[in-house]
Amino acid sequence: MGLGGSIFLLVLGAILAFAVRLEPEWIDLETTGWIFMIAGIVGIVLTSWYAKRKRRLHQEVHETYQNNRLARREAVRRADAVAAEGRRREEGDAD
Numbered sequence: 001m002g003l004g005g006s007i008f009l010l011v012l013g014a015i016l017a018f019a020v021r022l023e024p025e026w027i028d029l030e031t032t033g034w035i036f037m038i039a040g041i042v043g044i045v046l047t048s049w050y051a052k053r054k055r056r057l058h059q060e061v062h063e064t065y066q067n068n069r070l071a072r073r074e075a076v077r078r079a080d081a082v083a084a085e086g087r088r089r090e091e092g093d094a095d
Contacts, residue, residue: 006043013037 001009017033064072 001043001047003044003047006040006047008040009036009043010040013040 013033013036015033016029016036020029020033022029059075059077062074062076063070
């Protein structure tokens with residue numbers, strides 16, 4: 001759904017729950033508004049959780065060349081803490 005859709009649901013729910021004074025017989029607008037607000041909050045929480053998780057992943061690509069041609073390519077994904085430790089170790093080896 002994304003952040004924009006979640007904020008939209010939250011705002012739409014608040015409008016239905018607090019600002020609309022119509023009372024149709026076939027639907028309770030206040031309850032519908034609260035349901036939309038809860039769905040919007042859940043969407044915001046899930047979107048930020050997935051975004052935070054995605055930022056923590058790190059991908060390194062290792063390429064090996066032979067005779068100026070690409071011989072092998074490896075892609076390694078790992079968490080940032082592990083990647084940072086690997087970079088520190090490599091920098092320490094270079095000194």
